[in-house]
Amino acid sequence: MLKGVLLACAGFGVYLILIVILFRAARPERRFRFMSRLHLAMDGALVAAYLVTPPDLWIIPAMLPRAGWLIDLVNALVIHTFLYMGWSMLYFLLDRGFSARILVEIYSAPVGLSEAEVAAVYAPDAVVGRRLSEMVDIGRLVRRGERFQATRRARLEGRMFAFLKGFFHLGPGG
């Protein structure tokens, strides 16, 4: 199992380095789509690396028991994908985190901010407008003039989330 685990960790390390370089140099517009595609490409690279490298990876002691190649490779892909998911969560926190943005705005103000001042520097139209535009981009909403209309799929998802909020007693939330 160690070979797959080491390759998955190394692959994810390379992925992070590439993300940092490309985000800083190329500043892609649709970042999450870019991240997902790069992850898929790295999955392919991981499989290729697994197939062309020796079972001991030149560093694993021979005395350690070996796993079957298929479970080792599947385990490597699972770990690689979960590491990517963890990174995606951090990315969304940084990029979309509402509370994180509030903290940064208050921290940047020398004497702090009142709620009205936070609302002034971090305007509601920007917060909701960005999310609505993204839902238009991914086909959940249709924009007709000033109005946003939910597609059939979005209505299904809306009902599912409304059910979950009710089922778990979450309140209206948001």
Added chain:
Amino acid sequence: MRGLLAGALTFSIYLAAQIGLFHMVAIRRKLSVMLGLWVGGLAVYVGLFALLPADAVYLPRALAAPSDAVTWLSGAFVYWSLFSGYYQFFNMADNSVGVRSLIELCRGPEDGMALAELKRVYPYDAMLGRRMERLVEAGFLERAGGRYRCAPKGAAAARMVGGLKAFLRLGPGG
């Protein structure tokens, strides 16, 4: 396979317990309770891993892995990752601005809603106030009169988030 199976089975048991508990009781400190349940689930993982048969007993060679520390840790990592992925989904259902907007749009008129109409049913004051209250409760912000300032914990978080946003050139975000 033993680790993956133990991790996936433990997460299924965790999920059933979390769903049952959150459905029956309205819980305020959701993350703490979910983390507590996850930690409790570790004992289940240890037990399940011990109870499951070794791969070599029933699986072909390509799918069999030794029941060593690497397999055990891989399974525990799978259990953790399934939990954190689920928490992300749960948190989205609970707090996401996009999800709440979608629900309100689905409840609104057939021809959709303009941003101004959406703001009437999903007021920005509530969206912002709820988060600032939570940041105060969690010790990230301090309130003096009508103003908010970063507590030391909040300042450290704001520096880290702000630094990472700048490093990755993500823009102000939020």
